[in-house]
Amino acid sequence: MTHALISKRDTMTHDLFARMREQVLIALRAIVPDLPDDIAARVEVTPNRDPAHGDMATNAAMVSAKAARQAPAKIAAGLVTYLGEAPDVAEASAAGPGFVNITLDPSAYRALIPVILRTGEHYGNSTTGAGIKVNVEYVSANPTGPMHIGHCRGAVVGDALANLLAKAGFEVTKEYYINDAGNQVTALAWAAYWRYLQAIGTPLSEEEFSDEIPGGLQYRGEYLIPVGNALAANHGTSLATNELGVAAPDIWIELVRSTTIDMMMTEIHTDLAQLGVQQQIFSSERALVASGAADTTIDRLAADGLIYEGVLEPPKGKTPDDWEPRPQTLFRSTQFGDDVDRPLRKSDGSNTYFANDIAYHADKLDRGYDILIDVLGADHGGYVPRMRAAVKALSGGTKKFEAVLCQIVHILRGGVPVRMSKRAGTYVTLSDLLDEVGKDAVRFTMLTRNADAQMEFDLDKVLATTRENPVFYVQYAHARIRSVLRAAAEILTPESITETALADADLESLQAEPELALMRRLSAWPRTAEGAALAREPHRIAFFLYDLASDFHMLWNRGKDDATLRFLQKDRPAETLARLALIAATAVTIRSGLAVMGVTPVEEMR
RNA sequence: GCGCCCUUAGCUCAGUUGGAUAGAGCAACAGCCUUCUAAGCUGUGGGUCGGUGGUUCGAGUCCACCAGGGCGCGCCA
Known part of the structure; x- marks a missing residue:
C-alpha cells in the first residue's frame, strides 16, 4: 500500500x-x-x-x-x-x-495542480487513521443460494467504505462471514439431497419427499440441480436406499452439506468477483462452532460475572401464543446499554446464533482490530446494541463496534416495480443484474444514496446517457478530458502532455472564474474524502464527483461560446499546457474518487 | 407497548457533523450546435426544512413532546 x-x-x-x-x-x-x-x-x-x-x-x-x-x-x-x-x-x-x-491567492490553487498530477490517484489520501486497524465485514450472505439484489447494496457499500477507510490511512481488512452452520444449512442439505435423488431417478414425487423429511422441502430453486448432478456423478446411488429413496441422514448429510456449501460459495465468489468485490478473509461459522469458541467466550464473560441463568419477560405488544417462561443462559448486555439481557443458550442448552456471533467478534478482537464495522441489512438494526454491548464487555471498552445499516433497494424498470418472489423463482439474481447493467453502473448507483435511506434502483435510468444519471455524467467528464488530451497529443507531442510533463507547466494564465471554481473543487477533495471516511458515508464521494463533473462540463462548454476559451489553442502553447494541466488534474481526481467506489473510469464514450 | 431509522421545492435526493441569503437533478418556461463529444451548457420560476416548544452569538442539523412512514422486539439466522 x-x-x-x-x-x-x-x-x-x-x-x-x-x-x-x-x-x-x-x-x-x-x-x-x-x-x-x-x-x-x-x-x-x-x-x-x-x-x-x-x-x-x-x-x-x-x-x-x-x-x-x-x-x-x-x-x-x-x-x-x-x-x-x-x-x-x-x-x-x-x-x-x-x-x-x-x-x-489564486497562486495557492495553481500550486495544487502539480501536486495532484504528481500524487496521482493517491491525491486525497490522509493519515487520519494511521495505526488504527479496522475490520469491515460485509455481504455475509447465507450460502443457501446465489446472491440476489438484496445482498448487492451491502456488498457495494461495504467495499467502498473499506476502500475509503484505507484512503484515510486506516489499516483495513475486508472480511466475509460464512453462515454455514445452523438449521438453514441443514434444510439446504436436504434440498440438495432431493436434487440428488432426482438425478439418480428416484420414484418419489417432490411432495412425497417433502412430507417425509423434517421441516419439509424449503429450497426448491433450480440452482441446486447441478449440486444433485455432481453428487450423483461422484457417488452413484450409494447415498440412497436400494429403492432410490431417502437413506438415513447420518450416512450422507455431512457429505451433502459440505458439497453444497462448497458449490454455493464458489458461485458466490464468482458473483463477488463480477461485482469487483475481493475480500481478504472468509470466516466459517461452522469451523468456529466446531472449535468450541462459543463456550470459551461464554466462559470468558462468566469470569467477569456477566453471565447468569434467568428467565426473560415475554416481549410486549406481541401476542406470545406459545410463550412460556424457561430458564436460559443470559448475558448481562443491559450493563452495556442494551434494553434487555440476551440469551446465549437456548432452553435445551445449545448455543444461540448470538453466542456464536459473539465468539466470532471475540475472534476478530483477538486478531487485533481496534474497530469492528459490520455492514448489515436494516432488518438487523435490533441486533446492533447487543453486539456493541458484547464488544464493549469483551474488550473492557477499549475497542469499538459499529454497524452500517443498509435500507432496502426497490428495483424498478421504467418506473414500474419489478416483482420479486423467491418462491416463484422470479427474484433478480446479482448475476442477472450485472449482466444487464454492468458492474460500474451498479456500484456507482448503489452509492448515490445514504445507506440508511431507502433507494429506488431503476434499471432503465442507470443506463440513461443524460445528466440525470450520475454514473454517465461523471464518466462523460472523464472521457471528455481524455478525448481532449488525445487531441492535444496530435497538436503537441505525446511526451509533452504526460502528467509528469504537465506538472511543470507554467499555470499563470489560469485566472478565469470557471477555472478557479474547478480548482477550488479540486482542493476540497482531501477534506471530502476524509470527512466521508470518518462519517462512514461513502455516498459523499459520488456527490463530490458529480459536482466536480459539473464544474468541468461548465468549463468545457465555454469553448462553445468563445473559441479562444477552448483548452487547445494552436498558437498559444503555454496557455494550452496550463489548461491541459488543469483538466488532467481533474481527471486524476475523478479517478481517485472512482477508485474508492470501485468503478472503472472510461476513456471514451462512443 | 418499547427501541432504532426516516420526513427538506410538484417528483427523486444533497446539505461539508451547529454557521451567513437552505442547494442539485427531473418536470415547466426561455436561450446556446460550421466547433476539443450538444450524451453537453446558460438563465427563470418554484420552500412554514412534518408540527410545537427548548438549548445559544447562531438550529434543516442538538434536546423534549406530538403527527405520519419503515424496520425490529426469548428458545430464527
Whole structure:
C-alpha cells in the first residue's frame, strides 16, 4: 500500500483547508495565549457556500470568545490582521457574528495542480487513521443460494467504505462471514439431497419427499440441480436406499452439506468477483462452532460475572401464543446499554446464533482490530446494541463496534416495480443484474444514496446517457478530458502532455472564474474524502464527483461560446499546457474518487 | 407497548457533523450546435426544512413532546 508512504507533512500540503487551519491556530494562539486545547479542537476552516464571502471561513473567533473573555469581533479583527500577512492569503475580513473570511491567492490553487498530477490517484489520501486497524465485514450472505439484489447494496457499500477507510490511512481488512452452520444449512442439505435423488431417478414425487423429511422441502430453486448432478456423478446411488429413496441422514448429510456449501460459495465468489468485490478473509461459522469458541467466550464473560441463568419477560405488544417462561443462559448486555439481557443458550442448552456471533467478534478482537464495522441489512438494526454491548464487555471498552445499516433497494424498470418472489423463482439474481447493467453502473448507483435511506434502483435510468444519471455524467467528464488530451497529443507531442510533463507547466494564465471554481473543487477533495471516511458515508464521494463533473462540463462548454476559451489553442502553447494541466488534474481526481467506489473510469464514450 | 431509522421545492435526493441569503437533478418556461463529444451548457420560476416548544452569538442539523412512514422486539439466522 503505497499510500502508507505518504507522510503527514506531505498530506498537509495536499489539503489547503487543513493547512489554513494551522495558520489560523497560530494566529489565534498569538491573540489568546492560554487557549485551551478543547477550544482549539473546535476551530474549523470550511469552504464557503457563497463565493462572495471568499474561499473559506473560520469560526475561530466565535468558539474562543468565551474562553478568551473577549468579544468575537475583537478576536476576529486580530485574526484578520494576522492572516492578512499569511502566505497564500489574498484577503482576510471579518463578517457576520465573528466569522473570518479568507480569500486565497489564486497562486495557492495553481500550486495544487502539480501536486495532484504528481500524487496521482493517491491525491486525497490522509493519515487520519494511521495505526488504527479496522475490520469491515460485509455481504455475509447465507450460502443457501446465489446472491440476489438484496445482498448487492451491502456488498457495494461495504467495499467502498473499506476502500475509503484505507484512503484515510486506516489499516483495513475486508472480511466475509460464512453462515454455514445452523438449521438453514441443514434444510439446504436436504434440498440438495432431493436434487440428488432426482438425478439418480428416484420414484418419489417432490411432495412425497417433502412430507417425509423434517421441516419439509424449503429450497426448491433450480440452482441446486447441478449440486444433485455432481453428487450423483461422484457417488452413484450409494447415498440412497436400494429403492432410490431417502437413506438415513447420518450416512450422507455431512457429505451433502459440505458439497453444497462448497458449490454455493464458489458461485458466490464468482458473483463477488463480477461485482469487483475481493475480500481478504472468509470466516466459517461452522469451523468456529466446531472449535468450541462459543463456550470459551461464554466462559470468558462468566469470569467477569456477566453471565447468569434467568428467565426473560415475554416481549410486549406481541401476542406470545406459545410463550412460556424457561430458564436460559443470559448475558448481562443491559450493563452495556442494551434494553434487555440476551440469551446465549437456548432452553435445551445449545448455543444461540448470538453466542456464536459473539465468539466470532471475540475472534476478530483477538486478531487485533481496534474497530469492528459490520455492514448489515436494516432488518438487523435490533441486533446492533447487543453486539456493541458484547464488544464493549469483551474488550473492557477499549475497542469499538459499529454497524452500517443498509435500507432496502426497490428495483424498478421504467418506473414500474419489478416483482420479486423467491418462491416463484422470479427474484433478480446479482448475476442477472450485472449482466444487464454492468458492474460500474451498479456500484456507482448503489452509492448515490445514504445507506440508511431507502433507494429506488431503476434499471432503465442507470443506463440513461443524460445528466440525470450520475454514473454517465461523471464518466462523460472523464472521457471528455481524455478525448481532449488525445487531441492535444496530435497538436503537441505525446511526451509533452504526460502528467509528469504537465506538472511543470507554467499555470499563470489560469485566472478565469470557471477555472478557479474547478480548482477550488479540486482542493476540497482531501477534506471530502476524509470527512466521508470518518462519517462512514461513502455516498459523499459520488456527490463530490458529480459536482466536480459539473464544474468541468461548465468549463468545457465555454469553448462553445468563445473559441479562444477552448483548452487547445494552436498558437498559444503555454496557455494550452496550463489548461491541459488543469483538466488532467481533474481527471486524476475523478479517478481517485472512482477508485474508492470501485468503478472503472472510461476513456471514451462512443 | 418499547427501541432504532426516516420526513427538506410538484417528483427523486444533497446539505461539508451547529454557521451567513437552505442547494442539485427531473418536470415547466426561455436561450446556446460550421466547433476539443450538444450524451453537453446558460438563465427563470418554484420552500412554514412534518408540527410545537427548548438549548445559544447562531438550529434543516442538538434536546423534549406530538403527527405520519419503515424496520425490529426469548428458545430464527
